[in-house]
Amino acid sequence: MNEMLKGLGERAREAEVSVRNLSTDKKNQVLLAVADKLVAQGDALLKANAIDVENGKANGMPSGLVDRLLLTKERISGMAEGLVQIAALEDPIGEVTGMKKRPNGLLIGQKRVPLGVIGIIYEARPNVTADAFGLCFKTGNVVILKGGSDAIHSNEAIVNCIREALKECGVTEDAISLISDTSRETAAEFMKMNQYVDVLIPRGGKGLIKAVVEQSTIPVIETGTGNCHIYVDETADLSMAADIVINAKTQRVGVCNACESLLVHEKVKDAFLPVLGERLKEKHVEIRADKEAAALIPDAVLATEEDWGREYLDYIISIKVVGSVEEAIAHINRYNTKHSEAIITNSYVNAQKFLDEVDAAAVYVNASTRFTDGFEFGYGAEIGISTQKLHARGPMGLLALTTTKYIIYGSGQIRP
Amino acid sequence: MNEMLKGLGERAREAEVSVRNLSTDKKNQVLLAVADKLVAQGDALLKANAIDVENGKANGMPSGLVDRLLLTKERISGMAEGLVQIAALEDPIGEVTGMKKRPNGLLIGQKRVPLGVIGIIYEARPNVTADAFGLCFKTGNVVILKGGSDAIHSNEAIVNCIREALKECGVTEDAISLISDTSRETAAEFMKMNQYVDVLIPRGGKGLIKAVVEQSTIPVIETGTGNCHIYVDETADLSMAADIVINAKTQRVGVCNACESLLVHEKVKDAFLPVLGERLKEKHVEIRADKEAAALIPDAVLATEEDWGREYLDYIISIKVVGSVEEAIAHINRYNTKHSEAIITNSYVNAQKFLDEVDAAAVYVNASTRFTDGFEFGYGAEIGISTQKLHARGPMGLLALTTTKYIIYGSGQIRP
Numbered sequence: 105m106n107e108m109l110k111g112l113g114e115r116a117r118e119a120e121v122s123v124r125n126l127s128t129d130k131k132n133q134v135l136l137a138v139a140d141k142l143v144a145q146g147d148a149l150l151k152a153n154a155i156d157v158e159n160g161k162a163n164g165m166p167s168g169l170v171d172r173l174l175l176t177k178e179r180i181s182g183m184a185e186g187l188v189q190i191a192a193l194e195d196p197i198g199e200v201t202g203m204k205k206r207p208n209g210l211l212i213g214q215k216r217v218p219l220g221v222i223g224i225i226y227e228a229r230p231n232v233t234a235d236a237f238g239l240c241f242k243t244g245n246v247v248i249l250k251g252g253s254d255a256i257h258s259n260e261a262i263v264n265c266i267r268e269a270l271k272e273c274g275v276t277e278d279a280i281s282l283i284s285d286t287s288r289e290t291a292a293e294f295m296k297m298n299q300y301v302d303v304l305i306p307r308g309g310k311g312l313i314k315a316v317v318e319q320s321t322i323p324v325i326e327t328g329t330g331n332c333h334i335y336v337d338e339t340a341d342l343s344m345a346a347d348i349v350i351n352a353k354t355q356r357v358g359v360c361n362a363c364e365s366l367l368v369h370e371k372v373k374d375a376f377l378p379v380l381g382e383r384l385k386e387k388h389v390e391i392r393a394d395k396e397a398a399a400l401i402p403d404a405v406l407a408t409e410e411d412w413g414r415e416y417l418d419y420i421i422s423i424k425v426v427g428s429v430e431e432a433i434a435h436i437n438r439y440n441t442k443h444s445e446a447i448i449t450n451s452y453v454n455a456q457k458f459l460d461e462v463d464a465a466a467v468y469v470n471a472s473t474r475f476t477d478g479f480e481f482g483y484g485a486e487i488g489i490s491t492q493k494l495h496a497r498g499p500m501g502l503l504a505l506t507t508t509k510y511i512i513y514g515s516g517q518i519r520p
Numbered sequence: 521m522n523e524m525l526k527g528l529g530e531r532a533r534e535a536e537v538s539v540r541n542l543s544t545d546k547k548n549q550v551l552l553a554v555a556d557k558l559v560a561q562g563d564a565l566l567k568a569n570a571i572d573v574e575n576g577k578a579n580g581m582p583s584g585l586v587d588r589l590l591l592t593k594e595r596i597s598g599m600a601e602g603l604v605q606i607a608a609l610e611d612p613i614g615e616v617t618g619m620k621k622r623p624n625g626l627l628i629g630q631k632r633v634p635l636g637v638i639g640i641i642y643e644a645r646p647n648v649t650a651d652a653f654g655l656c657f658k659t660g661n662v663v664i665l666k667g668g669s670d671a672i673h674s675n676e677a678i679v680n681c682i683r684e685a686l687k688e689c690g691v692t693e694d695a696i697s698l699i700s701d702t703s704r705e706t707a708a709e710f711m712k713m714n715q716y717v718d719v720l721i722p723r724g725g726k727g728l729i730k731a732v733v734e735q736s737t738i739p740v741i742e743t744g745t746g747n748c749h750i751y752v753d754e755t756a757d758l759s760m761a762a763d764i765v766i767n768a769k770t771q772r773v774g775v776c777n778a779c780e781s782l783l784v785h786e787k788v789k790d791a792f793l794p795v796l797g798e799r800l801k802e803k804h805v806e807i808r809a810d811k812e813a814a815a816l817i818p819d820a821v822l823a824t825e826e827d828w829g830r831e832y833l834d835y836i837i838s839i840k841v842v843g844s845v846e847e848a849i850a851h852i853n854r855y856n857t858k859h860s861e862a863i864i865t866n867s868y869v870n871a872q873k874f875l876d877e878v879d880a881a882a883v884y885v886n887a888s889t890r891f892t893d894g895f896e897f898g899y900g901a902e903i904g905i906s907t908q909k910l911h912a913r914g915p916m917g918l919l920a921l922t923t924t925k926y927i928i929y930g931s932g933q934i935r936p
Contacts, residue, residue, distance in 0.1 A: 121853070121877070124877075124879075125876060125877065204898065206896070210887055210891060212897060215875075219909050219910075220879070220909060298733070302909050303910060317714070317737060321733060323739070323740070323742075323908055323909075325910070326739075341932070344932040347932065348932065348934055350934075351934035352934075355934070459631075460541060461541065463540075463636070463925075464925060465925060465926060466925065466926040466928060467925060467926070467928065468930055469928065469929050469930055470929075470930040470931055470932055470933075471626055471928055471929075471932070471933040471934075472930075472933060472934045474934070474935040475626060475933065475935060480622070481622075481628060481926075482620065482628075492739055493635050493636060493718050493719065493739075494635075494719060494739045495910040495911040497925060497926075498925070498926045507909040507910070507913050509879075509880060509881060509882065509883060510892075510897070512883065512887055513886075514885055514886040514887025515886055515887075516760040516764065516887070518763055518764055518766075518767035518771070518887075518890070519767055519771055519888050519890040
């Protein structure tokens with residue numbers, strides 16, 4: 105392992121011991137201090153960010169990415185506001201649940217504790233830097249960040265702010281560190297630092313997540329892509345169905361909980377698809393449909409097999425006609441990414457069947473898939489949306505950044 | 521991917537859909553049918569096992585391993601009894617927890633569901649075959665087993681029994697499958713079958729677990745080795761302390777929750793160590809001690825730095841004198857494997873400090889570390905003891921083989 109990473113890992117492990125046992129008051133004090141400092145040092149942050157933005161433009165970065173990278177006074181206030189909100193959340197650390205007395209008198213309970221050292225690998229969004237620190241620190245974790253080279257100056261400026269605030273509050277600065285070497289080799293080594301990092305969370309596009317899942321030997325929480333479906337059942341309220349499809353497809357297209365594919369029961373296709381087609385057209389949504397659906401929607405192009413598995417993240421939707429709720433469920437379980445799926449129906453039986461049989465992190469009846477989100481679910485914060493089945497599934501709030509340990513009170517028990 | 525593995529993975533995924541939705545009654549019927557069949561086909565199992573045992577002996581397998589491999593009428597009854605017990609446990613699948621109404625009227629709850637397809641890689645203990653099937657099947661999971669070449673005939677015979685019973689109960693036989701090719705290459709490919717396997721659980725020695733953690737791209741639940749400590753505090757009841765150390769060290773030496781290392785406060789070393797030394801000697805335990813401890817125990821040999829990190833799994837213990845509870849905690853957090861740790865004390869402050877600051881799956885006050893076990897914790901069954909922090913930590917019962925999905929009941933909600 106290279107010396108820089110090793111030193112960073114050792115300091116993180118050392119910091120872990122004190123950060124793990126900080127009081128809630130102390131943690132909140134730090135979060136508020138960081139919020140203040142980010143705003144106070146706003147000009148310095150903007151200056152550092154300007155270098156990244158300039159480099160990005162010079163390197164031909166697409167305008168969408170430049171926008172993600174860009175900091176403004178408002179965005180800095182937003183980062184600060186996020187930290188203030190995290191400070192206001194309940195601290196899950198230290199709670200003991202399920203304490204039970206065994207027949208031999210042992211009192212066994214589970215205490216909620218931090219994960220330890222969390223690694224986060226992310227791309228060109230500097231706001232993740234403050235956000236990830238806030239969530240990890242509130243839950244008593246140490247965080248090591250590995251951002252992209254595109255945002256390195258912004259990230260360094262933000263991390264410096266945070267470390268200064270930590271120091272001023274009398275807390276070890278190593279509660280956060282940033283890997284300043286953004287090379288792929290260093291990233292690859294980082295993913296194998298099992299001795300120093302307990303959990304790795306990738307935040308970014310499909311390629312980044314795939315690389316982390318394949319290369320990491322550290323346990324990973326996979327946050328994911330969403331090929332989300334809406335199935336309009338034969339008994340659906342068609343006006344509700346159209347509203348939900350339009351919302352889930354167009355309210356924000358570049359997000360993982362947006363609808364990418366629509367399934368329509370053959371008995372309602374004639375009544376539903378021409379009307380929906382019109383409304384999608386108004387929103388400039390390109391339609392890729394199977395033959396049956398395409399026949400009912402002017403301007404629809406024919407979908408290819410590849411379309412059923414696509415996460416467009418764009419003003420495009422695929423549409424397919426199905427013969428039954430069973431066919432819809434089978435199609436979804438075959439092509440989905442296990443993120444969010446919805447049925448629009450008035451049938452009790454079909455609603456329950458869909459909830460039971462669709463394999464996804466979130467399954468909806470009569471609502472937009474866009475609600476799969478930590479804030480919408482009432483968690484007050486979100487570190488990402490897990491599409492794996494281990495540890496956390498769906499929107500992850502503070503609890504997802506904790507684990508438990510058994511604590512056992514005895515009075516001399518030995519095993520017979 | 522080789523065709524055999526691919527076919528097996530595809531059949532497992534197909535089986536998953538029906539196994540996931542089996543009723544509890546049906547699952548219990550199968551478990552009892554398998555139990556009956558294992559006993560009824562006892563002679564065939566013994567015959568198959570005899571081949572493995574003969575091969576083992578011919579290949580110079582150590583007698584301890586031969587004993588683990590050996591099946592007897594009693595052991596077959598034991599496997600059957602284990603399945604009967606699993607049938608009697610409550611089925612966790614389908615429970616919905618924490619259903620809450622959001623301000624917009626959405627009703628959001630978490631439903632407990634199977635993990636899906638579970639891969640288990642294990643060594644020469646054929647009883648794991650029936651045991652793992654029982655736990656996975658009870659929780660609605662499909663299981664793919666990869667046993668060692670040493671036990672291949674035994675494993676095949678047991679799996680055939682199970683598949684016959686499944687078929688007779690009208691359930692897909694692919695609820696269980698065994699990879700009959702025991703080569704390392706096939707194992708390596710199996711560990712990268714993310715498309716077909718949701719979770720991988722290694723059960724076996726250190727080498728096996730390390731290989732799986734390093735090579736697998738599938739999420740792993742690491743079950744682990746235990747370098748477990750007992751710290752005898754200055755205020756300890758020394759007679760209780762000696763009983764607990766003797767129990768934790770010698771009640772069964774080859775297990776992960778056995779005590780491997782003892783820390784003694786300097787203020788009680790004179791009163792404690794000579795007496796304990798005598799009792800350890802009676803049990804034929806070799807003592808590797810630091811200088812201070814060795815001076816008080818005849819026959820003790822001097823420990824080397826390497827001893828502090830060793831999991832002996834044998835009649836050997838390391839002993840070190842410490843100056844404070846803080847020093848004990850620091851030593852434990854440096855050398856332990858995050859399994860089970862105990863303090864023997866009458867100090868309230870030191871007990872709470874130890875519980876708070878020791879980083880391990882199970883932390884005890886005044887009890888033997890040998891209690892870290894699914895049965896002792898009241899789970900009625902155990903798939904292993906997790907020493908990782910994600911998903912499950914400590915003894916894993918049925919719940920560890922499940923995940924949740926969000927189910928959301930709406931009435932037309934769209935995101936503003």
